Amino acid sequence: MRLQEPLQRSLRSEIEKIQKQYGYTLSKLSALSGINHGHLSDILRGNRAMTIRQLDALATAFEQPPGWLYELYPDECFAKERVSRPRVIPYLIRCAEIGRQDCIQPIVSKLLDEQKNVDILFSVGERLFEAGKSKESIPFYQLVIENEKDSHSDRFSLSQYRLFRATLGTNAEDNWKAVIRFEPYRHRLPENYQLDGLLQLANVSFVLQRWSDMEKYADELRLLASKVYEHEWRKRKNAKTCEPLKTERHLVVYYGQGFLLKGAALQMQGLYGEAKKYVQGYADLDWFELLDNTGRMEVEKFKTWAKANMYTYDLLMGDTQVLPEYLDFLDKHPTEIPAGLLTIMEVASKFDISIDHVLERYSAEIERFYEHQDQINKGRHYNFRYFKIAYELKRGRMNKALDEILCCMDLADLC
Structure with a gap:
């Protein structure tokens, strides 16, 4: 006796099966999912294509996890072998957002059968990048770069630019x-x-x-x-x-x-x-x-930076008489203090002037150097400690100089 072949899984057959398990009527499912009753009826009968947002709404109604039945969704993206941009772009975006790489690759392979579909991959990358999901956009820009024939096109150049922006991080x-x-x-x-x-x-x-x-x-x-x-x-x-x-x-x-x-x-x-x-x-x-x-x-920001930098250049050129003015300026513009402390410490070590009163005055700000996580302020902190080594040595304070050396060694591992 020949065994009956199992029915092939499809998006609608799986939805119908779970609908029966939950005992939901069409009206109940429409109310829970927020999908219009008539539209939902047409979708389940196969008379209307389903959007990925509607599939997500059904997943919520059936208490299923994000990405439910995504592996069965690609058929909605193609009709008679023609791709539907309004469905495939949101689908690829959602797959990227929730990490369903297994669903992305088959779609990409099919899209790349035609050169014109490179624009779809670019659009997905742009939508992800503009939504603040730069890391998720990286594979799509890489695909554009690898498959775009015209390396002088705006699409190719913009992909290079977006890839540059998306890959910048903390690793030098x-x-x-x-x-x-x-x-x-x-x-x-x-x-x-x-x-x-x-x-x-x-x-x-x-x-x-x-x-x-x-x-x-x-x-x-x-x-x-x-x-x-x-x-x-x-x-x-x-x-x-x-x-x-x-x-x-x-x-x-x-x-x-x-x-x-x-x-x-x-x-x-x-x-x-x-x-x-x-x-x-x-x-x-x-x-x-x-x-x-x-x-x-x-x-106004540029005006402030210009004043700060003029003080900086004067000090670094040996005009240490402007230091009191500079300290007053820093008190009025506290955001300039981290950069200002580095300048003052460099000047003190270079021209052998005493700034113990400055270090005492800004002791709390110096401690806050450790709180900064951005690369610029981490670099400032390291250089501040580096110049402080020379400053302490010139004052004969060997123990303090040693403390600064050890601090520099620790910071070097972090920068």
């Missing part, structure tokens, strides 16, 4: 690899993304202490921001209504940062006189024509 070696991977494509980006790409490259170079690279990106940022500003200003002057260039930060940020980062790179190379020349580029940006409330707030 990985960050440098990300820079190397992205750098050749920075000029292929549309200008609005190029501005932010250059700003990010300069910032990463600062953390990695690659001062010549930081200078290069700051120079490029300054030139591009000036060019974009001139274009935007003329465009808005000549048109009553026009769409402003969409950038991640206000345009004045990119302009001012081009000067600020150039000065910072020169400072780190000991070129304090050269660095001072660039302060004027961001000390007073009230002339910037395209300012809104956000822009004006950014301009």
Whole structure:
């Protein structure tokens, strides 16, 4: 006697089976899931395709975990071998969000049978990235880069940029690899993304202490921001209504940062006189024509940073008489204290001046160095302790110098 072949599992057969187990009528299931009664009837009869949101709603109604029956959903994404963007994109996004990689790969393989479907993978990456799920977006941008035929297309360049942003973390070696991977494509980006790409490259170079690279990106940022500003200003002057260039930060940020980062790179190379020349580029940006409330707030930040950096350069060039003024400035601008303490300690060790009163005055802030988790402030803390070694040695305080050496060794493992 021939055994009857088991029925093949399908999305609707599984839903029908669990519906019978729970004893839910169509009306009850509609009420629990929030799916319109008529739509639900058409879905279960196979007359209407199901969205991934509706499947999730049914999973909740049946008290099933996230991702329930996802492995059976791909049939909803294809009708007569034609892909449905409105269903496949949300499906891939949800699979990425909950970690159903087993469901992603078969869909990707089928999509890549046609070159035009690379755009679907790019759209998934963009939706994930814009929702703050940058890590989940990485595989989709990698697929675009691997399968896009035109390496000069915006889609390819934007994928390189997004991949760069998404892979930045706390590991210095990985960050440098990300820079190397992205750098050749920075000029292929549309200008609005190029501005932010250059700003990010300069910032990463600062953390990695690659001062010549930081200078290069700051120079490029300054030139591009000036060019974009001139274009935007003329465009808005000549048109009553026009769409402003969409950038991640206000345009004045990119302009001012081009000067600020150039000065910072020169400072780190000991070129304090050269660095001072660039302060004027961001000390007073009230002339910037395209300012809104956000822009004006950014301009005020640049004014504060310009004052702080002028004090910094004067001190590092040996003008220690400005120290009392600088301390007053730090009291009025407490966010500048971490950077200020590093400057003061470097100056004290370099010019052999006593700052014991400063260390006592800011003892609580110095202790708070340990609370900072970002790479910039971790680096400041390490360098503060490094310069303090020389400071304590010059004062003949060997035990304190030894404590600072041990502290530097511990911090070196964390930075």
